[in-house]
Amino acid sequence: MEPAVRLTGITKKFGSAEANRNVSLSIMQGTIHAIVGENGAGKSTLAKLIYGMYRPDGGTIEINGKAVAFASPGDAIAAGIGMVHQHFMLVPTLTVTENVILGLEKKRLFSQLALKKSGDIIQQLSRKYDFAVDPDALVSALSVGEEQRVEIIKVLYRNAGILILDEPTAVLTPQETDTLFTVLRSLCRAGKTILIITHKLDEVLAVADTVSVMRQGEVTGTLPCRKTTKEELAVMMVGRSVLLRVENPAPSPGKTMLSVENLDYRTDDGRYKLQKLNFSIRAGEIFGIAGVEGNGQSELLSLLWGLNRKSGAISGKILLEGTDITGKTPAAISALGVSLVPEDRLKHAVITAYSVTENMLFGRHRETLFHNRSGFNRKTVNDFARKLRETYDVRCRDLDNQPLAYLSGGNQQKVVVARELERPGLKLLILAQPTRGVDIGAIEMIHRSIIGARDKGAAILLISSELDELIALSTRIGCIYKGSIRRIFTETELSEGREKEHSFEQEIGLNIT
Structure with missing residues (x-):
């Protein structure tokens, strides 16, 4: 069995920070390979390098034995690579078919789109891989699980042989997760190669053939899933033993x-x-x-x-x-x-273009603690931000000057949770x-x-x-x-x-x- 993807000495820097450091990894053809790690470990950066969203600062990427240097995701798609992002990229007001062919509308001037032909292809793909998608349905009427199937159909429609899924079960119910795993196994049996970026160890062991663990930008180990445990992977990820279920003393409810x-x-x-x-x-x-x-x-x-x-x-x-x-x-x-951690932080809890400190203050900016006669008390604000960063292990380079957008999704979530749980x-x-x-x-x-x-x-x-x-x-x-x-x-x-x-x-x- 040959590697579908081979990474050798991959390094990626953002300014002085190394997101990936000398990463070498082989993903075998026709397998499901998972990459796990803490928030900010470099998992998503590695996936985006394979998909052409970033270019490595060092090292080589080989696809099916051939060295590549993608300048864009378009190059990766042409090479047979597709990616399903954590935050779906669908237009709610369009149908499934219209979303699938978006960007592929090849037609002559004044001629109509071949929607019927495209819909037939989508139905054929659905039957082949055993998951139901209605080509004529509006995306706005679909469940989250159905939306994810549309994202996978988009990738398959473009003839991808290598599929990258970033946090694929983050918004799915247990039933939808089971359905997704059935789909992934079906794709694997048909010869597709699947790379899953995730942090859910139970699901890794349930669906993947091989798992690689990343910590602080490096791969710390690659193991067959049948020969490892959730506890072993957790230690490799975090560097210490982790309580998989915290102690929960009996509560004493009041009024x-x-x-x-x-x-x-x-x-x-x-x-x-x-x-x-x-x-x-x-x-x-x-x-x-x-x-x-x-x-x-x-x-x-x-x-x-x-x-x-x-x-x-x-x-x-x-x-x-x-x-x-x-x-x-x-x-x-x-x-x-009353304090709220909303279900969609990007819509209701943060402004990613603003700094980490500013996001830690949103919704609490009226509190007298943070003010003096001339406006905000900068020392109090800075001390507050540093305390939240330390207590909740928010991984960032600069509280005041780094936009929240530069943090991983998990670290953005920590900012919101820290801000709301620490409200007096x-x-x-x-x-x-x-x-x-x-x-x-x-x-x-x-x-x-x-x-x-x-x-x-x-x-x-x-x-x-x-x-x-x-x-x-x-x-x-x-x-x-x-x-x-x-x-x-x-x-x-x-x-x-x-x-x-x-x-x-x-x-x-x-x-x-």
Whole structure:
């Protein structure tokens, strides 16, 4: 078996920082090869070098035995390489077919696009690799899992033999992840070579043939998946033993902090997203919400944070310590002691062109702690930023001068989590996918911080697509389906369920589908 991709001595620098240092790696044809590592370890940079988005400063890249020097992704595509990015690159208002052929519209002047022919090819690819995609569907009507299948179809439509997937399961439910793995195995059997960039070790061991571990820009080892364990990989990634499930002492809940009573939300076009939603959260407990994305979680978050107060039809109440906050602005809700880590940090939590320090201050800039008579107290702001960087291990070169865009996705997430968990006078902490895109060492740290906030008396709402995260942290779990809580697992049931592990995950899964 020959390597489909061979890297020899690859080095990539950004200024004085080395993202990749002397990386040598072989990815064999017809296999699934995973690359794992901490946030900022250089995984995504390496993938972008193979795909032609960056050019190496040293070393050589060989594709199917031939040395290449790609000047752009177009060169990589021509060489049979395709990449599915962590953040999908689809146009919601176009159909599946229109998205797939975008950039390939070869036609004569005044002639129509061959949409029917392209749609037929998409259907053939779907049948060949055993996953359903409707060529005529609008992308805006698709689930996240379906969108990812469209991204894979785009790559296959361009005749790629080598597929690079960057954090492919970051936004998928467990069921969608299983479907994706079935697709990847089918592609592999058909002779495709697949490179997965990820941090989820369970999934690596479930689907990959080989795994390479990166740390601080270097490859520290390459192993057959059948001959390694999650614990061994974690040590290679982080350099120390990692608690795969943090200690979670029994909580001591106090008074009811948040009450959601008969909450309905109907969009302007008449679709119900929430229907008679009821739950409550006490101070000092974590209430988890489990569900397949698209069952009202996003709408609930928007209403809790005051983002949908002027659109759609809202009825019912959201009470914070007995005070109705339904319809209040985000600033007013924040001033009452509420903090939010949103599900999409790029849309609702950060401005990537601004510095790391500025992003650490967003939403907290009104706090008197950071001000003096002439404006911001720069010493206080700088001390605050340094403390968050150290406590949450935010990997960056320069707090004040480095734009957030230059940080890895996981380190951007750490900035948001650090900012919101360290808010003083915290009464209600709303967490949506708090560890999305974060490596295993940082997950341990974030989980400890969440439990610490709970133990200080905060009421915590945790929305996550990671069932093991919900089970590990939650005091109670509510299963949401079509905008309503179908069942609530009690503290006693959760305590017993942690002993059953996977069988308990299946029990929760039955209540969210």
